Amino acid sequence: MNSLVCTHPGKFEYKESERPVLTPGNAIIKIRRIGICGTDLHAFRGTQPYFNYPRVLGHELSGDLVEADGAPGFAIGERVTFIPYINCQECIACRSGKPNCCVNIKVCGVHIDGGMAEYYSIPSRLLLHGEALSYDELALIEPLAIGAHGIRRAGVTPGEFVLVIGAGPIGLGTMEFARIAGAQVIAMDINDNRLKFCKEKLGIHYTVNALDDAKQQISDITGGDMPTVVIDATGNQKAINSALQYMAHSARLVLIGLQKEEISFSHPEFHKREATLMSSRNATREDFEHVITCIKKGLVNPLSYITHRADFNSLSVEFQNWLDPASNVIKAVATL
Template identity: 25%
Template sequence: MNVVRCAEPGRLVFEEQQAPGTPPEGWALVDVAYVGICGTDYHIFEGRHPYLAYPRVMGHEVSGTIAAINAPIAQLNVTVMDVDAERLAFAARQLGFLVIDGSKGSIIETIAARTAGTGFDVVFDATGNSRSMQSAFAYVAHGGVMVMVSVVPDDITFSDPEFHKREMMLIGSRNATRSDFRHVIASIRAGKIPIDQLVTHRTTLRDSPRDIAIWAQQKSGLIKSVIDVAGSG
């Protein structure tokens, strides 16, 4: 097929390259009819784009006909990342989640291997750690969503070129709506949430000052702790 490639800033080359062939799962092959020239394309040609490498085939305002499509079976894969081995083992063994040990190796390389290089469609950060929150932007797929459940007193900064490159959405989540609670309650009643496995520590209201102080330091085996107020007497 024919392409116009920006070999380097200021130099465009018309040339041939091998057609992509059968699209991989989740992708479509488009027989391009028209391509609009965007201001971004001019920036690429002039060498003023902040994060693109050369040589580069430009053009993203595409009009054409779908020539082939390889649609996957819809499914939801949940992956949990932590640096605590016990929590990871629990998530894998008791909840059936895929896990990533954030204390080992390159997280970016691991995520790339798990997602065929695309990243995750939705990333929730509930770590309460500003460094983790800032790093999580790099885990989001193009067009994906970053949800910050964590609330920290620090400033959170991120690379604007990386943010715009992904065309991602950033959401701060602090509260839940009535529909959220209804969904959770219905899921518990239907047995979809393993409460008995998630609640690992219990205390009374009377004993909670002592136990909370202990659990704040001793995290071994702790997933979720609950204060039994009604049964406290």
Template identity: 30%
Template structure:
């Protein structure tokens, strides 16, 4: 079968791999679409410390069941359209014992610590397969990236009394915007790209700020009547936005950090203590987040042209990755069609 492989930093190519073996508890999937994630871009650029090479990327999956192991339950059937929870969990670490499987100490994510889904077929444990026949093939590939933002809003305990400011309007930030808006919060979207801010507005943001061309502090103060947002979500992975989140969030506010910054970030501890802030990390997503995104996509049917920047063939995936690497802020989501 054909697969897309990142052989080493800066080198991506099509390779031939054997069909995966299907264990008794496994499901063999025929892959339809896989999204390129920011972690895949980091792998290509040689900036992902969790990756060894060569690596097949991909964990944003749209697929169809084609073979079932002999111990797979009857709830799964050949021909069902599915997506996949791409994380492992050990069941024994402190996170797993609290049922916070997304933060498992020993997690291995498809396409990161182990080979991913950018191939014609992939075998996965049946417990990680989510049936979503109500979604089309492209929607299925958008489920996982949206769940990460949904999970962050859950961590922040957002309600309709909150004002939520989201730094970074890529797919992760888009998920946070959607979830916060659907919970009735006032949402402020911050980015340096006007096109992404336009999308954010259509996804439910009440206000937008281009922090490159507008004064962030003045705009936030005006929008929040001098208080600042009660919740700040850092989904950009940039030292400047990490600091801005702490500076702009309200007293007694919550700061949720999703993005991985390329360098360590000096934290203004005076503001952390003086404001009595809750600063928390947010990693991956739980099954409930997947269910919430599937429900959102099936009942709302957002305009996919807003979320998907490019759909490319396997043959053009390598060129698209190189194009994305040259201008990472210009594209929201790239899907590879198998």
């Protein structure tokens, strides 16, 4: 089978190898769609921390189930996706029902080879039924589940003002699930194109450019209260450190975005709000299933995120075009 290997930063090579062989407890999927994520772009650029090469990238995947062991209820030929985080099932997090932050987690395409390949083997216990969704929709479930998890972590309730900072694919999904939870969503970014996308494609009523008088605008939108939930989906240190100023007293701050440095903010500002700080890592089966249900109900349309496409055979070339911010990629998808 053919696979696309990132041999070292900045270099892709197609390689022929044996198709994976079915082993106990595993399933083999014929890959049909590969969603391209910021993680893949960082890994290719060499800016993803703790990343080893050569590595096959890709974790936003969908396809057909071709062989399976230990997958009751799944039919061969069924359209599927899967949870691309292989957890150990033994550590404190796994034992606490939090496989998303397993101590020994292996994320497909990050810690182990991913799915930029014709066939891929994963533990059958991580399979998800396709439920009549299209390959495109199924490939977008994982990035949407990241946002759904952040919203569940925040415990968003109807009517709350939720400020989502960062309108990349992760932030957009977060906004959608905040809206589905009944929140009044405020989108913040420094890129007016992305704020325009929020308004036009997602129907987000309130958008704020962080470089304009953002605090005052948010105060005006919320009638002086400020948002009771603030979510970072930028992974930008400056954005995270300044998020506190947008929080209402008693609010929750959820960090979905991730950056390499330390975070710091005024303790008195944090204290006076009796604020809650949480991180949000990956997603669980519950989040994936919530995303699937919401797509089936028409509450979220993943196809609206797909701005660019490529055939698998031209992915190595097209991928490099998508690194250029001028390409205005939101979500690119490769087809096999």
